[in-house]
Amino acid sequence: MANSTTPASNLPIGEQAVRLKQMANEIRFSAMTMTNHAGLGHTGGDLSSSDILATLYFGGILQIDPAEPTRPERDRFIMSKGHCSGAFYSTLSFKGFFPRTQLSTYMDPLSLLNGHPDRNKLPGVEANTGPLGHGLPIAVGCALAARMRGQGWRTFVLTGDGELNEGSNWEAAMTAQQYALDNLVVIVDRNRLQQGDFTEKIIRMDPMASKWIAFGFAVEEVDGHDHAALLEVFSRLPLKSGKPTCIVANTIKGKGVSFAENKPAWHHGVPTREQLALAAAELGVEISQ
Amino acid sequence: MSTLPAQPETVAAEKLYDCRDAYSQALEAMAAADPRVCAIVSDSVSSTKLKPFSQKFPERFVNVGIAEQNMVGVGAGLANSGMVPYVCAASCFITARAMEQVKVDLGYAKGNVRLCGMSSGMAYGELGPTHHSIEDVAWTRIIPNLAVVVPADPIETAAVMHYSLNHQGPMFLRISRMPVRAVHTEDFQFTLGKANTLRLGNDITLMANGVMVSRALDAAESLALLGIHARVVNMSSMSPIDAEAVLDAARTTRGIVTAEEALASGGLGGAVAEILAVHHPARMRILGVPGVFAPTGSAEFLLEHFGLTALGIHSAALELLGER
Numbered sequence: 001m002a003n004s005t006t007p008a009s010n011l012p013i014g015e016q017a018v019r020l021k022q023m024a025n026e027i028r029f030s031a032m033t034m035t036n037h038a039g040l041g042h043t044g045g046d047l048s049s050s051d052i053l054a055t056l057y058f059g060g061i062l063q064i065d066p067a068e069p070t071r072p073e074r075d076r077f078i079m080s081k082g083h084c085s086g087a088f089y090s091t092l093s094f095k096g097f098f099p100r101t102q103l104s105t106y107m108d109p110l111s112l113l114n115g116h117p118d119r120n121k122l123p124g125v126e127a128n129t130g131p132l133g134h135g136l137p138i139a140v141g142c143a144l145a146a147r148m149r150g151q152g153w154r155t156f157v158l159t160g161d162g163e164l165n166e167g168s169n170w171e172a173a174m175t176a177q178q179y180a181l182d183n184l185v186v187i188v189d190r191n192r193l194q195q196g197d198f199t200e201k202i203i204r205m206d207p208m209a210s211k212w213i214a215f216g217f218a219v220e221e222v223d224g225h226d227h228a229a230l231l232e233v234f235s236r237l238p239l240k241s242g243k244p245t246c247i248v249a250n251t252i253k254g255k256g257v258s259f260a261e262n263k264p265a266w267h268h269g270v271p272t273r274e275q276l277a278l279a280a281a282e283l284g285v286e287i288s289q
Numbered sequence: 290m291s292t293l294p295a296q297p298e299t300v301a302a303e304k305l306y307d308c309r310d311a312y313s314q315a316l317e318a319m320a321a322a323d324p325r326v327c328a329i330v331s332d333s334v335s336s337t338k339l340k341p342f343s344q345k346f347p348e349r350f351v352n353v354g355i356a357e358q359n360m361v362g363v364g365a366g367l368a369n370s371g372m373v374p375y376v377c378a379a380s381c382f383i384t385a386r387a388m389e390q391v392k393v394d395l396g397y398a399k400g401n402v403r404l405c406g407m408s409s410g411m412a413y414g415e416l417g418p419t420h421h422s423i424e425d426v427a428w429t430r431i432i433p434n435l436a437v438v439v440p441a442d443p444i445e446t447a448a449v450m451h452y453s454l455n456h457q458g459p460m461f462l463r464i465s466r467m468p469v470r471a472v473h474t475e476d477f478q479f480t481l482g483k484a485n486t487l488r489l490g491n492d493i494t495l496m497a498n499g500v501m502v503s504r505a506l507d508a509a510e511s512l513a514l515l516g517i518h519a520r521v522v523n524m525s526s527m528s529p530i531d532a533e534a535v536l537d538a539a540r541t542t543r544g545i546v547t548a549e550e551a552l553a554s555g556g557l558g559g560a561v562a563e564i565l566a567v568h569h570p571a572r573m574r575i576l577g578v579p580g581v582f583a584p585t586g587s588a589e590f591l592l593e594h595f596g597l598t599a600l601g602i603h604s605a606a607l608e609l610l611g612e613r
Binding site for chain 2: 072076118119120126127128130131133134136137138139140141142143144145146147148149155167168171172174175178179
């Protein structure tokens, strides 16, 4: 596992990618262990977003310090798809924001690890998300605050693609454009599945990139499971001066676990003990204890 | 031909105020003194009276367009990043349209945002129920962590604004555009959660907030002509509410009449009844809009229509006192 105090960006990109892949798979297996424990959760989206989270937190992208989680000049990361809390909590814990032992309390009575994150309970959580379409407006507010305060930190927000059915996202996108917020980075976890079915069967979201271009963003599509490609695009932020950035990360829901990949039922499917063992083998992760 | 006597000063036409002026002037003064203060509007620059603010502090003024959900979220993001945002729009939209953001981003997440709901109640009388905001107090006062204040006059409006700067947690300030007279003196100090007794009396208590406070004072005046001594309490702080003032009124007077420019359910009357029902049952009259969408008409017409007048409060008090 990467040491959270070592800037991973000092390594050659290929070596970093190898380490990030291992970290992402640790996050995947941790999230699945948590949803297995709780008997609840959103495993499919945890798995689609793990590579993005690993790259942001362990690829030297986010300027954050778990020892000082509220430092005013920190980069902000907002997990707008708050239902994927298994992957998010695992990432924060591995980064050092809170002890790993807390992960095993996921959704237990009175646990600090709600099904959806609460910023007043856990360090590293910037916004209370869960109802969809909340993260991007908050992120726009953060980006505006950085500008008002004359500070150079950046705001990142990870949204789902089904989440983008919510109109509040597009209200916020218009504000980001109007105020030329080039300190804002929207990452879309484009896994093409939402709760009920494939996104295009529910509400067509293609062409995704064109929508963001039309809303005034500088846009790039990337393979959301290719750590080297993610590192490369994150190294060029903002993609265009004077414009907010949108990175459409094409992903596979349930990625890395064959029985969950691209299956609508795994939106909130929960693995059995046997499936956990299968997943560990496929992910190359050792089951501890 | 005899000359009319000079009109005594006590009956001179009283000066009336639009509380939005007090709020916008306070906001400008606060912004001048504190770089954390910023204002967010939704294409509502003129109705929120923030044109001067936008000119004096352009870098701290954000117009998100007609997008209230986004506006409240943007406010939360600014607050979470160390600013003190005043999110200002018509009360009917800033509450109803953005209620989930108010619940989650402000109440649940304790976003340090001040929502300024302008032109609340039936101030937009002629525009009809879409633009009336008679539900806002009932909706907001039940949200945990969200302070709700309904100031009665320009002095209290300014005092609440200055208080709000260093309050920790979200606030909803319900600011009317209906002309009101001053009911407080300039030395008034606002304390959240504290009711203000504006007139002493031990026969009956009149509790009101917002534009109804001056009407309650007028009702107390007319009741006094009948020898009835009415206590008048300004219940501007709706959440937290001053339960002790309510219980004291129940213990020491013969009943409570509440009056609010809002639905009669869930607002001031409802809040007072919740306290009384559990701790000290007492007789009440709840004056407000009785579970209907209001018709169209001027604000003054609608207040008359629903008996939200000094006479209406006077009559309700007599009826309550005559019950026993």
